[in-house]
Amino acid sequence: MTPTAPAARSHWVETAPGVRLWVEEHGEPDAPALLLVMGAASSGLAWPDPLVHGLAQRHRVIRYDHRDTGRSTWSYAEQPYAVADLARDAVAVLDGLGVERAHAIGMSLGGILVQLLAADHPDRLLSATVFGTCAASEAPWTRPDGTRVSPADLPPVDPRLLEEWSRPFEERDEEAEIEHRLRHWKLLNGDRIPFDEAFFRDQEQRVIRHTGHSGASQAHALADQSHLVRTDELARNEVPFLVLSAPADPVYPPEHAAHLSQVVGGARLEEIPDLGHALPPAVWLPLARAIEQHTARAGA
Numbered sequence: 001m002t003p004t005a006p007a008a009r010s011h012w013v014e015t016a017p018g019v020r021l022w023v024e025e026h027g028e029p030d031a032p033a034l035l036l037v038m039g040a041a042s043s044g045l046a047w048p049d050p051l052v053h054g055l056a057q058r059h060r061v062i063r064y065d066h067r068d069t070g071r072s073t074w075s076y077a078e079q080p081y082a083v084a085d086l087a088r089d090a091v092a093v094l095d096g097l098g099v100e101r102a103h104a105i106g107m108s109l110g111g112i113l114v115q116l117l118a119a120d121h122p123d124r125l126l127s128a129t130v131f132g133t134c135a136a137s138e139a140p141w142t143r144p145d146g147t148r149v150s151p152a153d154l155p156p157v158d159p160r161l162l163e164e165w166s167r168p169f170e171e172r173d174e175e176a177e178i179e180h181r182l183r184h185w186k187l188l189n190g191d192r193i194p195f196d197e198a199f200f201r202d203q204e205q206r207v208i209r210h211t212g213h214s215g216a217s218q219a220h221a222l223a224d225q226s227h228l229v230r231t232d233e234l235a236r237n238e239v240p241f242l243v244l245s246a247p248a249d250p251v252y253p254p255e256h257a258a259h260l261s262q263v264v265g266g267a268r269l270e271e272i273p274d275l276g277h278a279l280p281p282a283v284w285l286p287l288a289r290a291i292e293q294h295t296a297r298a299g300a
Contacts, residue, residue, distance in 0.1 A: 007026075008024050008025065008026055009024065009025040009026075010022065010023070010024050010025075011023045011024075011025070011096065011097065013064075013092060013093050013095075013096030013097070014092075014096070015067075015088070015089040015092035015093070015096075016079070016081075016085070016089075018073065018075065018079065019067060019072075019073045019075050019079070020072065020073050021064050021065060021066070021067065021072040021073070021089060021092075021093060022044070022064060022065045022070055022071035022072050023044075023062060023063075023064040023065075023093055023096070023097065024044065024062070024063055024064065025060060025061065025062050025097070026052055026053060026055075026056035026060075026061045027055075027056030027057070027058075027059050027060045027061050028060060029060055030060070031056075031058060031059050031060040032058075032059055032060065032102075032103060032126060032295065032299060033059065033060045033062060033094070033097075033099045033101070033102035033103065033126075034055060034059035034060065034061050034062065034102060034103045034104075034105065034291075034295065035062045035090065035093065035094065035099075035102045035103070035104045035105065036052070036061065036062065036063040036064075036105050036110075037090055037104060037105065037106040037107070037110035037111075037113050037114055038063070038066065038069075038107060038108075038109075038110050039107050039108025039109040039110050039111075039132070040108060040109040040220035040221065041068075041069060041216070041217060041218075041219075041220050041221070042066075042069060042108075043065050043066075043069045043070035043207045043210060043211065044063035044064045044065045044066075044069075044070060045063075045065075045070065045203070045206055045207050045210055046203070046207070046279070047063050047279070048203070048279055048281075048284065050281070050284055051279065051284045051287065051288060054284065054285075054288045055288055055291065055292070058292060058295075058296075059103065059295065060099075062093065062094075062097065062099070062102070064093050066086055066089065066220070067081065067085075067086065067089065067219065068217040068219035068220065069211075069217065070207070070210055070211050071210060071211060071212070074217060074219075076217065076219035076222065076223065077219075080222075080223070080224075081223055081224075082223055082224035082225070082226065082227065083109070083112070083113075083220070083223045083224065083225050083228060084116065084224075084226075084227050084228060085223075086109075086113055086220075086223075087113040087116035087117060087120070090104070090113055090114075090117060091117070091121055091124060094124060100124070101123070101124055101125060101126050102124065102125065102126060103125070103126045103127045103128075103129070103291075103294075103295045103298065104117055104118075104125055104127070104128050104129070105128075105129045105130075105291060106128070106129070106130045106131075106133065107130075107131055107132045107133070107279075108132045108133055108251070108277065109133070109220065110130075110133070111130035111131060111132060111133025111134075112133055112134070112136055112228060114128050114129075114130050115128075115130065115133075115135070115136040115230060115234060115264070116136065116228070116230065118233075118234070118237055118239045118241065118264070119136070119230035119233035119234055119237070120230070120233070122237070122238065122239050125239045126240075126295070126298055126299065127239060127240040127241070127242070127294055127295055127298035128239050128240070128241045128242070129241075129242040129243075129244065129290075129291055129294055129295075130241075130242075130243055130244070130260070131243070131244035131245075131246055131257070131272070131275070132246055132249055132251065132252060132275075132277045133252060133256070133260070134151070134154075134252050134256045134259075134260065135151060135234070135256070135259050135260040135263050135264070136228050136229055136230045136231075136234065137151070137229065137230065137231040137234050137235070137260075137263040137264075138151060138229055138231045139151075139231050139235065139262075139263040141154065141255065141258065141259035141262060141263075142262060149255075149259075151259065154253075154255050154256055154259060155253040155255050155256070157250065157251055158187070158250035158251070160187055160250070161187050161188070161250055161251065164183065164184060164187060169216075169218055171215075172214070172216075173214070174208060174214040177208075177214040177215075177216065178201065178204050178205065178208070178214070181200075181204045182197060182200055182201060182204070185200045185204075185278055186200075187250060188250065188251070188276060188277040188278045189248075189276045189277070189278045189280060190246075190248030190249060190250055190274070190275070190276025190277065190278070191248060191276075192247070192248040192274040192276065193248070193274050193276065193280055193282045193283070195280075196280045196281060196282075199280060199281060200278075200280075231263070234263055234264045234265065235263060235264075235265055236265055237264050237265035237266060237267070238265065238266065239266075240266070240294065240297065240298035241264050241265075241266060241267040241268070242267070242268050242270060242290070242291075242294040243257050243260045243261040243264070243267050243268065243269050243270070244257065244270055244271070244272050244275070244287070244290060245257035245258070245269060245270065245271040245272070245275075246272060246275035246276060246277065247271060247273070247274065247275065248274055248275060248276040249275065249276050249277045250276065250277060251277045252277070254271075257269060268294075270290055272286050272287055272290060273286065275287070
């Protein structure tokens with residue numbers, strides 16, 4: 001997947017008093033907008049450039065740094081905020097760029113935020129695609145055999161990740177921070193695709209250069225996680241909605257995708273073979289194809 005890289009356009013968008021987000025666009029300004037919403041504690045550069053450039057052949061692709069990531073304002077220590085505020089930031093990004101409606105793609109926490117957009121701001125979305133996430137709904141999942149399962153009883157996070165997350169937060173120099181991130185990505189990658197250490201090392205070095213330092217933030221883990229449930233609103237959803245199942249996801253095993261596809265009105269479920277909770281080169285092409293087919297269907 002090596003399309004010609006379109007020229008990038010960078011912007012600053014103010015989403016709250018004293019809070020600015022770094023935003024970058026690729027593709028033709030008059031193409032259908034496609035907003036990429038990344039997961040917790042991750043810069044927008046975690047959307048790999050080749051994937052972004054591929055999507056930009058047909059879309060005006062927008063990626064951005066959440067608060068307390070990348071070049072955006074690191075504000076949590078002085079201005080605590082809720083996770084739900086990150087969804088409002090996404091709307092502010094569209095407003096700041098003059099985008100009336102966009103296709104929204106969300107990974108991990110970004111998938112929760114895209115669900116909030118579909119529930120609270122359906123008029124701003126052309127379509128929604130989510131993966132590596134769980135449902136913002138308390139409705140049960142009905143298994144193929146007819147048994148009903150509470151969301152709390154869906155498969156848990158891989159114990160190896162829980163052990164990694166339980167380690168005390170500590171300050172590290174750049175080299176140690178990169179090694180820490182690589183250990184994390186290796187676990188998130190899942191067990192089906194060989195871990196591409198060179199790719200993830202290069203990505204994290206780029207993120208650090210982009211950010212200007214190698215410090216890590218706990219802001220998204222500490223942010224208030226209340227008011228994220230949209231059971232009724234998602235059941236009534238009319239936004240063209242695609243759930244991508246990640247069979248090797250150690251955070252949200254595929255049962256979560258099956259549950260999500262049931263509780264969101266009109267949602268479709270599609271599997272990306274071997275996908276874990278990361279974006280190594282092996283998944284870029286099937287992921288781009290699934291997104292492009294969905295956005296084309298929604299546009300038609």
